[in-house]
Amino acid sequence: MNAPRSRVLDSVIDLLDAHGITMDELQSRLAGRGGVGVTLGEFLDDELAKLTFNTRRTYATSLQRLADGAGPHCECDCAQCSDTTDGCDCECRKCRTSKVLLEPLRDVPLTSVTFRQLEAAVIIARRVAHKRGTQENRRRAARGRAAKAVHGKGAAETAVNAYRWLFLRARLVGHIHSDPAVDLKIPRRSDTRRRALAPNEFEPFFDAVAGGGDDPELDTLLCWFHAETGARREGGVGLTCGTLHDERQMIRLSEKFELERDQPVSAELISALRAHAIERGGPRCDPTSPSYDLESPVFWYRARGGQPCRPLTGRRYDTLFQRVQATLPWADQVAFTAHGLRHTAGTLVERLAGTQVARRFLGHADRTVTDTYTDASEAEVAAAVARLTGRPHPLVPAPGAPSVIPTQQLEERSGPT
Incomplete structure (x- = not known):
């Protein structure tokens, strides 16, 4: 490049800086001379279809809010403000000075979306979650239930991750050169109240699971499965x-990010799972039947009202653990869910066999070089499960210690009633 041309470009850059004009704004204006660039709505509709079902469901609310606009939303906790999540029209001082509005961006070119607009969307996500949590806690208090955390940090983190994903995709395909989402900050996570089951809580927990609801057989087997395998909810x-x-004596789990892993289990659990599937799913779940279908679900709802059995859905977890929390005050205090059983299984395995075995048992993907060198073997995980259940496994000798999980009682409770 010759010297005069270089000086002209330097002058242009200085002029842009002096007026606070970004390269994306310049690019947008230049693109406008030949027609409007790709809009956020067009790009969003195309990219959402490429996500997995679970990720799309997680990000959809935050991304649609960005396209459709929201607010104004304030940070006030007064009764009038906390009763609405559609926008605040209160005129108290705190509301007037804290309202945040996000204009619809669906028809805005991607190159024109700014950091401040994304920041506003994250703030609104957190405030809406806070207000919904406040409403829910009032209902819980009326029923004598413990309050849940209402800080909204989880919603803000989800929004940040959604916007980072969207604009990273836009940059990778060449629609933008500068990413407005890259500097969004994820709120620091609060200390969680969630924990593993204590030894003296196993019996009352499984009593609560088996002692109520409309399908104690399914609920007990489901909790046994998670307590022994440490599987995530989607694994069930x-x-x-x-x-x-x-x-x-292996179960292949397919969970987060569609990753699969083989998990050692007791013969009793596999037998109970197989029997449940055959009883409710019929010949399609029976390996000896010509109608056997490898893809047929293991867990099934009980037949009712003349209707056949239906495959398990995630909704069962919600109703099951809402009932457990309503029955056991300590479970209500820590918001105990299926993830608590995963937490429990991982904690027990770590105490029995160490961190590396627990990491492999739980299927955690984060790895260091040391993890690669010291990775636990399948046999080591099987040995930990054998000690956990007090039952033998083909990969290891018979355990000599009593079980931590009450396998025999669970086997009795999960069978047909």
Whole structure:
């Protein structure tokens, strides 16, 4: 590049800086000379379709809010403000000075979306979650239930992750050169009240699971499955008959990010799962039947009202653990859910066999170089599960210690009633 041309470009850059004009704004104006660039709405509709179902469901609210606009939303906790999540029209001093408005961005070119607009969307996500949590806590208090955290940090983190994903995609395909989402900050997570089950809580927990509800057999088997495998919730919903390996005493779990792993289990659990599937799912779940379908679900709802059994959905977890929390005050205090059973299983395995075995048992993906060198083997995980359940496993000798999980009682409770 010759010297005069270089000086002209330097002058242009200085002029842009002096007036606070970004490169994306300049690019947008230049693109406008030949027609409007790709809008946020057009790009969003195309990219959402490429996500997995669970990720799309997680990000959808934050992304649609960005397209449709929201607010104004304030940070006030007064009764009038906390009773609405559609926008605040209160005129108290705190409201007037804290309202945040997000204009609809659906028809705005991607190159024109700014950091401040994304920041406003994150603030609104947090405030809406806070108000909804406040409403829910008032209802819980009326029923004598413990209050839940209402800080809204989880909603803000989800919004940040959604916007980072969207604009990273836009940059990678060449629609923008500068990413307005890259500097969004994720709120620091609060200390969680959630914890593992204490030894003296196993019996009352499973008593509560089996002692109520309209399908104690399903609920007990489901909790047994999670307590022994440490599986995530989607591991239960997505469990299929073809993933049960009886001779090897292994279950293939398909969970987060569609990653799969083989998990050692007791023969009693596999037998109970197989029997439940055959009883409710019929020949399609029976390996000896010509109608056997490897993709048939393992967990099924009980038949009712003349209707056949239906495959388990995630909704069962919600109703099950809402009932447990309503029954056990300590479970209500820590908001105990299926993830608490995963937490419990991981904690027990770590105490029995160490961190590396627990990491493999839980299927955690984060790895360091040291993790690669010291990764636990399948046999080590099987040994930990054998000690956990007090039952033998083909990969290890018979355990000599009593079980931590009450396998025999669970086997009795999860069978047909």
